[in-house]
Amino acid sequence: MSHIAVGHATGRSRVLIEDVTPQVDQGRFAPKRVVGDTVNVQSRIFADGHDVVTGRLLFRHHTESTWRTSDLHSLTNDKWQASFVVDRLGCHFFTVEAWIDRFATWQRDFQKRVKAGQDVAIDLLVGAQIIREHLPQVPELARSALELFASSLEGGVERSSQIEAALSPVLAEQMHQYTDRRHVTRFEQELPVEVDRPLARFSTWYEFFPRSSSSVPGQHGTLADCERKLPYVADMGFDVLYFPPIHPIGRSYRKGRNNAVEAQPGDVGSPWAIGATEGGHKAIHPDLGTIEDFRRLMTKAKSFGIDLALDIAFQCAPDHPYVACHPDWFRRRPDGSIQYAENPPKKYQDIYPFDFESDDWQNLWEELKSVLLFWGGEGVRVFRVDNPHTKSLTFWEWAIAEVKSVYPETIFLAEAFTRPAVMHRLAKLGFTQSYTYFTWRNTKQELTEYFTELARPPVSDFMRPNLWPNTPDILNEFLQFGGRAAFMMRYVLAATLGASCGIYGPAFELCVATPREPGSEEYLDSEKYQIHTWDWQSPGSLRHFIARVNAIRRENAALQDNVTLRFHPVDNDQLIGFSKWTADGTDGVVVVVNLDPHHTQSGFIELPLVEFGIDSTHSFQAHDLLGAGRYLWTGPRNFVELNPQVSPAHIFRMRKQVRTESQFEYFL
């Protein structure tokens, strides 16, 4: 009568399990965590009737074949909870199971009968019977103790001793340990959790063009020059250094300065037009140096605690070796030419996109994977992927999994500025971090709505935002017109709203603000098409300010995650206020930013002190880590004023424990 099964091993498994979290799209994708995290698992578990239900969490690393377990605890309304610590990189699986606990049910009811003064003679026998039926499943060592309990319940001693035995916690503990799981219900799915290294969640990125690293004006920078910039990057507190593509650059249809259709002699072309006679995605531009130079740079960066991130732009210049060797990987036009990239009527004749519908798609996928593995073999563990949304999304899911199966610590940042559904899918299918719309979110309402969405499930479970105030492609209007204060404010926002953030420098710290033309977001004389010689040590540079903000990020664990982000009312729309706390609620940071780069703004911020665990009847200290001021506040409403020409933001550390005059020092 197998048709009775209805998806269950047996009709006698009366417990039902649903709504197991965390999950992304019902287990189709994996929520993201980092090594050391505690994964809080919840589930709705119930059965017909009133019997006691018992359950446990099962969890394992994907390489383990046996489950580790942990007891589930009951919350309210049939919700149950347990947690496990993810102590290794890579995918973990978990599920839950539960069953009717017949002995616990009996013991609960027995207690009620005793309390009501009922005759429990037969009930004692029922208890003994449950124990005895159980014995065959109990290890020999524990059996005699349980037998003794059963005998006591069956008689031969005073009734009061019987009752005492029946309600003994030792008996309860033993029966729980060897509980009867014959009719267990296990949740039908093993849910995945993807575990990355901590840098996946908390990272601070710096991007520069390696060819602009020379101190000799007009000279093509080299990887050796880049090595010499490492102290500069490290001093500012960045831990990821990201380079635009370092490969040979195509010559045919090469773009000139400011994206001119025709290059002039000496024009270096766009690094994203990858491939020339010197090689393609696995080669290094000869003017930058050799693979040995690259290896030396990698080693040096590591010594500074810096991960070198490469740019993965899966597209080809017309003279990329692939074009000749694998013409099948590109779409051909009726005149025999290869289809270049377009956004009609715009044409990008220096770029050939791959045809992911090619008949030879499997070899194409394998080759692209081999590019990632090649650089993985060179020790690269961070990739910034250029426009992943214009390549097959299914390819990425496969390729990222393949690379992480070899190098599980690899981090992939998706540079996709596109519709929410596509950005979400890229994050779900495996990208470790994602560029966001932050670059275009400037007002209090925009920031509040967008970051509330990003900091809460479902989005926070699968997408790790990486906030960039600028990129080589985007000089936002706000930066064009806001002056130095705008750069400071946008960096504070990026660095405190986002556990991961990044800037494109030195353009950023030097406050470069001139667009190619009015209304454009493109930089004038963009480094995308020419070499720059920067005044890295300019006295007007924001590098010390950025170093201070990054030091605050490192010293305050509250800023290293996003899930506790909460906005707080300020009675001035030009002032935005928010807080972040560590998971244990001990370390908190309150940030107030003046969104107006031109005027001093002031107002009252209202903080939920009770939820912060701060006594609202006593004064407490708000210590501004950025301006170094210390403010004595009382109650939930307090005054803030920010002059953007001095500092457009406060980053307050909140102290929970108020000290009193009986202590030696005030608020130190």
Add this chain to the structure above:
Amino acid sequence: MSHIAVGHATGRSRVLIEDVTPQVDQGRFAPKRVVGDTVNVQSRIFADGHDVVTGRLLFRHHTESTWRTSDLHSLTNDKWQASFVVDRLGCHFFTVEAWIDRFATWQRDFQKRVKAGQDVAIDLLVGAQIIREHLPQVPELARSALELFASSLEGGVERSSQIEAALSPVLAEQMHQYTDRRHVTRFEQELPVEVDRPLARFSTWYEFFPRSSSSVPGQHGTLADCERKLPYVADMGFDVLYFPPIHPIGRSYRKGRNNAVEAQPGDVGSPWAIGATEGGHKAIHPDLGTIEDFRRLMTKAKSFGIDLALDIAFQCAPDHPYVACHPDWFRRRPDGSIQYAENPPKKYQDIYPFDFESDDWQNLWEELKSVLLFWGGEGVRVFRVDNPHTKSLTFWEWAIAEVKSVYPETIFLAEAFTRPAVMHRLAKLGFTQSYTYFTWRNTKQELTEYFTELARPPVSDFMRPNLWPNTPDILNEFLQFGGRAAFMMRYVLAATLGASCGIYGPAFELCVATPREPGSEEYLDSEKYQIHTWDWQSPGSLRHFIARVNAIRRENAALQDNVTLRFHPVDNDQLIGFSKWTADGTDGVVVVVNLDPHHTQSGFIELPLVEFGIDSTHSFQAHDLLGAGRYLWTGPRNFVELNPQVSPAHIFRMRKQVRTESQFEYFL
């Protein structure tokens, strides 16, 4: 290289489909609809890049092997939509599929190139090539027309004619009709929709004890007496008549009047203590009559448009034949006796619950199913199931599916007053309707919160609430103290908040309000334990009022569903206001109820006239269908006043089209 598949038929299917609705727990359960409904399907569909995506909805009745289809239309943000009408009882399935539309992409881009004045010589050839590659898939009849288009694009005519041909809607239409689905992506699930008859959604229930149907005081009523009550029930406008169990009642441990532990001679016992020497769940209590009487009653009820609903209480009195024949179906105590029902320390010795963990569970399930099929064979198509949450939930899922496979028009009402998770699960697993917490929701805030939850997805997709102001088990305190106005008000609320509602009568319409003891919700001299002789024609009866409310329900389609329910602000917490509209938005009802049964209450109700489609600058008529008053209102805020001693509620029909003096009649 099959490991590349990543859950897709081919890596070349670039379209991704997610978030297909309606669904309940990702297709594990079926959303509920009734015959004739339009099912609105939405999905998120997208691909990498910028190609045009095309998709369609596929749907079929579960007995059909081929899909019917309908084109998907694009909404915003990658959302797509299509709908289908469910024209038959039983489960329907639907899914969606989508693919890159290469020709539509080409045509869109071609148009942009033409607009930009570009040379399109090669682009015309690309278009022709796409058409020609396509021809083998096109039926011969349509092929020549397409060939002609291809030739035009290839040349031999003026460029302007070529362009005209390329952009021809006929060509677009043909290429759409025979679109290239080689790399189609189909959503991985076929989602179910359960389709019931309209009574499943819109039903008005009346419950009475058949043994109380005699007009001779103290005499046991019969099914023949019940027949004579049918006009009474029909006149009030009820379409379901529900009887507590009609089976033989156990004699051992029979309960006396007012639930006395020992019955006195002549006490009739509780109908829920099912089974005696005369038979069990398939037998009729001899004092009620014979199976022939039952059949006659069924026929007569049908002639009144009334469905007879039987009570399914799967439990046994100690003298039920099952106890002797199938002792394995019950739990045995160590003293050899059978375990009676308990809620320790309370004992219900007149009831033996089935043991759903019995070794013989499969035969138990089959026998219980046979009870349902037995009454199904007698024409019963509505079952009210007693305490389904104390029996295996998996059993119900199986049993309901089994019964509906034979009698698909069957309706099951779950009488489960328990935790939300369990009530929701019963609805999801197959119960057609559900009792609700309405009985205990009396204040404006309670009603607003609860019914907003019930009227919105996810709950509205799987749970059909059936609202009862009273039951034989529940005489709510509000009715005990609110007098006649409380009964009127609670019926209006049940009948307008719920597309399905019911009362236990004649206790309800006779305003019986005395509990067994203060603080109890049990009726004094409850019919559960004794026969009543009612004064059905009492002049104080609310039967005419109820008939009026039920007539309004029948005449106003807006009241026959819950999904458009919306609450509206009234500046008096004792007045609650809400509206319902038909799906097409033409027929609307606004209800205002005075929740205070003791005092006249007045206030201003605020209606969203723009959303109602009512011109807020002209006056409009609010026609009270209950009190028959006609109010001329202007603008969104209007005054209401209700004296509970006259009528505690308005049920306004809203007229959208304002008539003017140029018409013959005002607001008729």
